[in-house]
Amino acid sequence: MLKSHSxxxxxxxxxxxxxxxxxxxHRRRDHGGLAFIDLRDSTGIVQVVFDPQHTRGPEELTHSLxxxxxxxxxxxxxxxxxxxxxxxxxxxxxEVSVTKVEVLNDCPxxxxxxxxxxxxxxxxxxxxxYLYLRRPSVHSNMVLRHRMVKGIRDFLDRERFLEIxxxxxxxxTPEGARDYLVPSRVNPGKFYALPQSxxxxxxxxxxxxxxxxxxxxxxxxxxxxxADRQPEFTQLDLEMSFADEEDILDLIERMMVELMSVLRxxxxxxxxxxxxxxxxxxxxxxxxxxxxxxxxxISDIGDIAGQTSFGIFHSALESGxxxxxxxxxxxxxxxxxxxxxxxxxxxxxxxxxxxxLSVVDxxxxxxxxxxxxxxxxxxxxxxxxxxxxxxxDGDLILIVADTEQTTCKVLDILRREMAGRLHMADSNIFSxxxxxGFPLLDWNHxxxxxxxxxxxxxxxxxxxxxxxxxxxxxxxxxxxDLVCNGHELGSGSVRIHQRQLQQTVFSxxxxxxxxxxxxxxxFLQAIEYGAPPHAGIALGIDRMAMxxxxxxxxxxxxxxxxxxxxxxxxxxxxxxxxxxxxxxxNLSLKRQLIDRT
RNA sequence: GGCCCCAUGGUGUAGCGGUCUAACAUGCCACCCUGUCACGGUGGAGAUCGGGGGUUCGAAUCCCCCUGGGGUCGCCA
Numbered sequence: 001m002l003k004s005h006s007x008x009x010x011x012x013x014x015x016x017x018x019x020x021x022x023x024x025x026h027r028r029r030d031h032g033g034l035a036f037i038d039l040r041d042s043t044g045i046v047q048v049v050f051d052p053q054h055t056r057g058p059e060e061l062t063h064s065l066x067x068x069x070x071x072x073x074x075x076x077x078x079x080x081x082x083x084x085x086x087x088x089x090x091x092x093x094x095e096v097s098v099t100k101v102e103v104l105n106d107c108p109x110x111x112x113x114x115x116x117x118x119x120x121x122x123x124x125x126x127x128x129x130y131l132y133l134r135r136p137s138v139h140s141n142m143v144l145r146h147r148m149v150k151g152i153r154d155f156l157d158r159e160r161f162l163e164i165x166x167x168x169x170x171x172x173t174p175e176g177a178r179d180y181l182v183p184s185r186v187n188p189g190k191f192y193a194l195p196q197s198x199x200x201x202x203x204x205x206x207x208x209x210x211x212x213x214x215x216x217x218x219x220x221x222x223x224x225x226x227a228d229r230q231p232e233f234t235q236l237d238l239e240m241s242f243a244d245e246e247d248i249l250d251l252i253e254r255m256m257v258e259l260m261s262v263l264r265x266x267x268x269x270x271x272x273x274x275x276x277x278x279x280x281x282x283x284x285x286x287x288x289x290x291x292x293x294x295x296x297x298i299s300d301i302g303d304i305a306g307q308t309s310f311g312i313f314h315s316a317l318e319s320g321x322x323x324x325x326x327x328x329x330x331x332x333x334x335x336x337x338x339x340x341x342x343x344x345x346x347x348x349x350x351x352x353x354x355x356x357l358s359v360v361d362x363x364x365x366x367x368x369x370x371x372x373x374x375x376x377x378x379x380x381x382x383x384x385x386x387x388x389x390x391x392x393d394g395d396l397i398l399i400v401a402d403t404e405q406t407t408c409k410v411l412d413i414l415r416r417e418m419a420g421r422l423h424m425a426d427s428n429i430f431s432x433x434x435x436x437g438f439p440l441l442d443w444n445h446x447x448x449x450x451x452x453x454x455x456x457x458x459x460x461x462x463x464x465x466x467x468x469x470x471x472x473x474x475x476x477x478x479x480x481d482l483v484c485n486g487h488e489l490g491s492g493s494v495r496i497h498q499r500q501l502q503q504t505v506f507s508x509x510x511x512x513x514x515x516x517x518x519x520x521x522x523f524l525q526a527i528e529y530g531a532p533p534h535a536g537i538a539l540g541i542d543r544m545a546m547x548x549x550x551x552x553x554x555x556x557x558x559x560x561x562x563x564x565x566x567x568x569x570x571x572x573x574x575x576x577x578x579x580x581x582x583x584x585x586n587l588s589l590k591r592q593l594i595d596r597t
Numbered sequence: 598g599g600c601c602c603c604a605u606g607g608u609g610u611a612g613c614g615g616u617c618u619a620a621c622a623u624g625c626c627a628c629c630c631u632g633u634c635a636c637g638g639u640g641g642a643g644a645u646c647g648g649g650g651g652u653u654c655g656a657a658u659c660c661c662c663c664u665g666g667g668g669u670c671g672c673c674a
Contacts, residue, residue: 027634034631047634080634083630109625112608116635123666176674196674223673348600409670455674531668564667
């Protein structure tokens with residue numbers, strides 16, 4: 001090794017010993033004669049001192065050192081002179097008095113600061129990823145992620161889970177997300193698909209008697225990107241035989257609690273994790289992944305709205321819709337401009353409109369309530385309305401009258417928007433919750449068929465199996481989600497383990513018998529051979545690391561992420577390939593693409 | 598595909614129709630400086646304001662189009 005010690009490891013215990021360090025120049029403070037340099041390696045930062053009386057070699061060399069040069073220094077660890085200790089850094093009690101320095105490599109002026117956490121154009125952080133990752137704060141995200149994954153492995157190992165790899169080149173199944181396809185050279189005209197998740201393989205591992213499987217699995221979905229979505233991402237995928245809902249939820253809760261104690265001992269969370277029924281989540285928060293760090297819950301005022309003379313309410317209710325709203329504290333003073341901004345957000349999200357009601361003085365309905373609603377609502381109705389929202393003077397009530405689906409969506413957006421403006425989400429709180437009671441199926445209006453809410457392998461509740469034929473909408477699935485602070489961290493279910501039931505569900509989803517055989521024949525055959533009852537879950541590793549690290553995007557916890565157009569700016573991928581490569585794969589590009597590339 | 602936001606020296610920002618031959622901080626270069634730690638001091642180089650078109654006597658500033666980026670809805674079994 002070119003170094004005997006690491007920068008961050010040095011302490012009082014090393015005083016008096018000679019050390020050789022190697023690292024990057026983090027910052028320099030050059031006094032002309034005497035010069036200080038903060039030397040950084042992956043363990044931390046230590047101050048090294050160049051004193052012309054002690055340091056050998058040409059003095060010009062000392063003063064020619066620049067940020068991010070890679071240097072090796074030999075020196076003595078000494079206590080800092082009294083009064084010059086730096087309590088701000090862990091190694092601040094000591095310093096290294098340099099006797100010899102060698103430049104191992106120089107470095108051009110970096111395109112952005114490495115020694116400061118100034119936000120910088122994300123393009124640059126992606127293109128020069130190796131420099132961005134040098135930032136101590138970003139480096140610490142990688143350390144945190146490593147410790148998290150290690151914690152998961154240690155925990156599951158103690159719980160007698162086996163880590164088993166499954167193939168990356170698998171079979172395309174057009175349902176669900178779009179697949180990434182890989183052409184086969186050996187089998188012309190045929191394609192592998194990259195796994196959207198190892199779902200079927202892990203269930204087959206249960207059939208294979210592994211009983212407890214997990215994998216830190218890379219998954220691929222060719223869909224549009226978001227702050228918390230990349231085309232390739234990592235899941236903690238696990239499956240457990242002879243288990244039901246409670247076993248999985250208990251396991252996951254214990255694991256998350258353990259991770260919290262290791263990674264975020266400072267943070268607050270409730271235990272046991274609250275459980276939320278899907279229907280309640282939708283009616284109270286408008287979403288199945290609510291941020292529970294703040295209230296702003298949705299109230300239904302359909303009964304009151306029906307008594308008013310407000311036409312919009314009546315038409316919404318008559319066409320089977322709902323009238324619901326949220327009460328935002330302290331925003332009654334919103335200007336016309338601010339209110340119209342909120343209305344724009346509501347209409348942009350698909351609502352036909354948004355009724356705002358500024359509660360200036362709740363005791364004075366004449367001019368204490370500012371709203372288009374005022375003249376359509378009687379005294380009693382206004383009183384019950386304010387009571388329903390528990391409105392105080394100074395509050396702003398936002399009401400949407402629309403289909404249930406649109407109302408939920410819009411109020412969810414407004415709820416998060418207002419909570420953000422009012423800084424209601426405490427970053428030191430982790431509001432975990434399990435969401436249960438999802439319907440098994442979801443009616444797809446466009447395709448006019450049933451879709452799986454989760455996936456087709458989710459077991460229906462035993463009491464609801466008979467409804468599969470008569471009333472599929474009412475069938476409840478044995479599906480559960482783990483949510484935290486408005487993010488879906490994971491999703492799982494008790495699986496179907498009997499061929500007949502699995503086949504019934506496939507049929508219900510609109511697959512013909514021949515399609516079932518072609519796509520899932522191997523799978524149905526597998527579960528026929530004594531599949532044990534089993535259940536599992538998959539948790540988003542990137543999202544977990546993002547939350548633990550207090551980041552707002554998973555790109556901050558992924559070493560080499562892609563931008564919103566799924567482009568890797570460092571590698572410049574995807575890229576065109578040589579026509580010889582295409583030939584070998586028996587592929588050709590469409591004419592218009594050839595012209596463009 | 599829709600909607601919203603952004604684009605000014607290397608980096609981060611200011612600028613709100615003329616006073617912009619574009620300001621500030623930091624970084625960079627040179628010189629000075631032996632106890633700093635976001636070291637300090639003096640001097641200097643560095644952007645024609647993402648690209649194109651338009652409005653105007655006059656555009657970094659207003660409008661349109663394009664490009665790039667971010668957020669989001671759709672999409673994500």
